[in-house]
Amino acid sequence: MAISLRSRIHVAELLSKGEVGKEYTVAGWVDTVRAHGGIVFVVLRDRTGKIQLVVKKNVSKDAWKTAKNLTPESVIAAHGTLVESKAALGGRELVVSELVVYSKADPLPIDIKDHSKTILAKRLDWRFLDLRNPRNLLIFLVEAEMARAAREWFYEHGFVEIFTSKIVGAATEGGAEVFSIVYFDKPAFLAQSPQLYKQMGVIAGFERVFEIGPAFRAEPHHTTRHLTEYTSVDLEMGFIDSFEDVMDAVEGVVRAMIRRAISVYGNQIREYFPDAVLEEPKDIPRITIREAYKLLESAGVEVEWGDDLSSEGERKLGEIIEREYGSPIVFVTEYPWRARPFYTMKKPDDPEWTLSFDLLFRGLEIATGGQREHRYEVLVKQIEEKGLNPKNFEWYLNMFRYGAPPHGGAGIGLERVAMQLLGLGNIREARLLPRDPERLTP
């Protein structure tokens, strides 16, 4: 009888719901294999867990011969009878009557049982093997779940998904950190963010839009928190009263993401990531950047009033907030005008500051946003103030001449949320196929 994978059951389901004495088909990778006279013990691993297969010569000589020659990480399917076993994982094992090998594995180039034995660069070179380690795979299961939670939040709150183009005719966020493309005979670039397009979505009549997609930054830096390509969770909302509405939205999304990760994968996260956050953040405190400067100054950190926070300042502030407010996460608001892009709305009564914010999670910026200037004349002035030429923004400016609602939005870095949630030391761990100035493969 040939094994049919259509009747395959996942290990977790088999261990929790399988009936002893019945026959089942499982499939996956060989985690370990150990021969013992007329019996071969094979631990099979699939995405959901591990189960012991007992392959006895006196049950099936063919299966036993096959099992004897198995190598770790080979792909197999097995059919057999579920029996109780005190010795086995999960208290049950499968006595195999049939065994198929789909793919025999060569000896492995890296240790996949203990990721700490291999440097990260080499792990990434062998990413498809690195992820055979359940700890590493979990990072991406968490990210998938967080993206799902974010979308569900967006749907519930009237946001429409848009798919904006990543090939653009002009740099979105300023000239320096943008990749050029050879686009037939024209100059073109990779979008640094969907900023202008999500504003377009609001103005075009979608009112509220979101997009979860790639963003590209030609960051020449080699840090543990920068990538040249990352997944940006972007939102933009029209008809707001103030930038507090945008912060409410960001708070809603980020808390939904973290809540979902913990509720679905909390046990595994606890097992594999000793530094992870395991509680959903409560109401997120909001402090102005001026209060942040003061807190940092009281802690002996030098700050320049009117400047952005340094990454060291953000880290330190995270510690202070954790201590003073008991929160791993904090909104810092009203960033100085000189540290924000031209489209940011200024604070009406104090135009040195803006209606903008960053969200810091354990001392690292995971989101940035604010209210956008929607008044044509003011916007032209702000472009000029930044030393830019309004003529180069004609298309963008036109959007504000035919009815633009008050609006604001934010971008959230998916990998950064995962990195801070799980307590990873390097953002590359949180990206399936990280890109940096040195790395383009796999």
Add this chain to the structure above:
Amino acid sequence: MAISLRSRIHVAELLSKGEVGKEYTVAGWVDTVRAHGGIVFVVLRDRTGKIQLVVKKNVSKDAWKTAKNLTPESVIAAHGTLVESKAALGGRELVVSELVVYSKADPLPIDIKDHSKTILAKRLDWRFLDLRNPRNLLIFLVEAEMARAAREWFYEHGFVEIFTSKIVGAATEGGAEVFSIVYFDKPAFLAQSPQLYKQMGVIAGFERVFEIGPAFRAEPHHTTRHLTEYTSVDLEMGFIDSFEDVMDAVEGVVRAMIRRAISVYGNQIREYFPDAVLEEPKDIPRITIREAYKLLESAGVEVEWGDDLSSEGERKLGEIIEREYGSPIVFVTEYPWRARPFYTMKKPDDPEWTLSFDLLFRGLEIATGGQREHRYEVLVKQIEEKGLNPKNFEWYLNMFRYGAPPHGGAGIGLERVAMQLLGLGNIREARLLPRDPERLTP
């Protein structure tokens, strides 16, 4: 009293659930405005519909003055009392006590009431205004809903979302139609598809993966069905018995997408798109390409056995299938080896053909997929047969040396599904910000 947008109600909800005699706040764009002595009638439009505002001098002189000077497409909010009205849209109107203008519109550069009066190129130049026409906005509401339906199908069937990198070190699908990037000092490209990475996802242990994201093709063609950037709904699944499993998945996803679009937006689709498909396709017929050749030959169309179908052949085949099977949609299977990429699995008993398929919707390819070759030695041979050098595929080939399950997958073009569903004449209509050899803006 200042209007708060937090208490705003959408028009559709107000018309269906609002209580006559109560006060409400609405906000949106001025659809039309018409003064009539001491009364100004303003039709306000938001994402959900239109409502008439009645602004009377004797209720609020301020509001009346403001209303008199309103221009179409200006953005406003109004507060007032809901009353019954036989003359008004939806049988109800709002008698306004307070009116705020957020953004006053200049005279419009294009006619947004009748999209047929403006050529598509100009409509796209003014995309943010073009979408103020509910017909045009609807296309993207449909796409958002189809993406949502696809994801829900994936979640229900054990697929994990992955975010693959779009910056790649080598061309994925062959050298010709790929965009180059200036990536620091290295040669780099834009991913033509996540093909190799979704296979990596399966092999790495996710077992089943999906991604909805941008794909880039340096297509120099100027046709009504090609874009240089589109949204690809990609899936890949391990532990399959045959490529029929992949077709079952594609059928599940595509039917879910179409079903959802019709169930959520059927009435509006009927109103705006006379050529739309308004019934969910039943079981999708599956015919081999050899049967397709024969059907086309009987219809007097010349075909070359062993070649791909021409776009004219696909169109004609769509008509025949519609007539013979009563289905607007059909799987054509077992494409010839010489027309498929190296990673396609050949038909075991007849290696001139492959375990692959295209899905045609109203005579246009909307998806392509198949079973992938997972046996290392066979794969090396197939790369050589295609005149390629296995050394250039070292990273990819390595994935098959350490345990690769039998697997297959497909890519579905989101814009093409929308185009065929709605009966649009040009794929640019179905893309928010279309890119082709000439167009990089907005």
